[in-house]
Amino acid sequence: MSTRIAVVTGASTGIGEASALALAEAGFEVYAVARRAERLEALAQRHPDIHPYPLDVTDENAVQRFAETVREAGGADTLVNIAGGARGTEWVAEAKTEDWEWMYRVNVLGTMIVTRAFLPQLRAAEGTVLNLTSTAGLVGYEGGSGYNAAKFAERGMTRALRLEEAEHNVRVIEVLPGMVHTEEFSLMRMGGDKEAAEKVYAGVEKPLTAEDVADVVRYAVTVPHHVSLDEIVLRPVAQAAQHKVVRKG
Template sequence: MRTADTQAARTRTAVVTGASSGIGAATARALAREGFEVVLTARRADRLEAVAKEIRNDGGMVQVFPLDVTDREAVLAFAAQFPACDVLVNNAGGAYGTEHIENADPGDWRSMYEVNVIGALHMTQALLPALKASGDGVVVVISSTASFTCYEGGGGYSAAKHGAHVLAETLRLEVCGEALRVVEIAPGMVHTEEFSLNRYRGDLNRADAVYAGVPDPLVADDVADVVTWAVTRPPHVNIDLLVVRPRAQAAQHKVHRIT
């Protein structure tokens, strides 16, 4: 049921990065249902258009901007088109490789840091003036439970997501007293169509094994629901850090599986 507050949000603008699939696409759809005009960004224009079509068919307001968040000049050009922005969801990210540190590819680590941390920095810096000008701007950072719990083979991803966590935590300190909220959402095990497949370099069997036997892992819509709830709280309420896991996962290494 929509409240008066969510009805008032109909004209608010939300920029979502990594919106071509998974959590980003689900978040865009959820925010559009709450009355936001959503701005979809990601590198794959065709996938963005498919998500935008779904939103329009559902009566939502949407704009599409193909964008690589690691390209600072492109991000600045993008942000210049938005003198007003109410919500930024820094969702673009990814994990590449599962090798132990001894054998890890530095290129994978660099790529993860560039998109998960530097990309979020680019977007946040570029849109911060518009977010502050809105009178109730919200910066959302999608991190991970990996940001504070390390595990074998996950060093590069944990390091990158810890960087995202630090970005959110530090920004919150630096803007204290201003009309800006900084929200961090840290999902645990989320079954999306691409995350594990990319991490295992296209090996479908290994990607599927991550979720094998797990009763009801989270899906993208679960995280999108949490993001939408957090950004639609009253302006004086900040959700600093929200950890969301499936019931079957108590920790990174503690997962119930049905055999």
């Protein structure tokens, strides 16, 4: 029986890092992708089946070279697109063009570029694409317009991809997490302001963790292939909806 090969982007931190570990522990050979080589090397030390591959997912030529590397190693049957993120909480009236451009480039174009490069392998393997979007792709909120716009776009692309690839028996899954407390997401969004980043989670009893989401990712890509968990929304119980978060204390 040949080893299953998974590609996980955004693997240097948070949900991507946890997902790479979860898939390696589930028996996959995992190519862990992110820009920060030192973080990937540290991750690879935690499991022998994780292969670090430093890469900017928006660099089309580099992504194509990477896809060829994986093809020569046997070809991927699972692609997990997690690379992305948010920058800023400004309302549209004060929106920073550079932040919006960054969010669109990484969340949308990066996902497209990597998926396009790997689709020949995934079609040959009758494999799986899993895109991590967000509940920010379901409903807008004040201060979220740029991230909303990027995640609505990534969600639209994912839904179209599912229709386009059905004839190739490529399964397309979307995981939409709500409030997840990770090391860097809110810190990046708040421009490195640790106090502002922690206020996002203040008083919230048990926000989701990266490992919680990684468990869902692992499950979604390991159920029998004819079972497609098209859309999985997960939130902490304290976040009943995007606009309702129970805070204690």
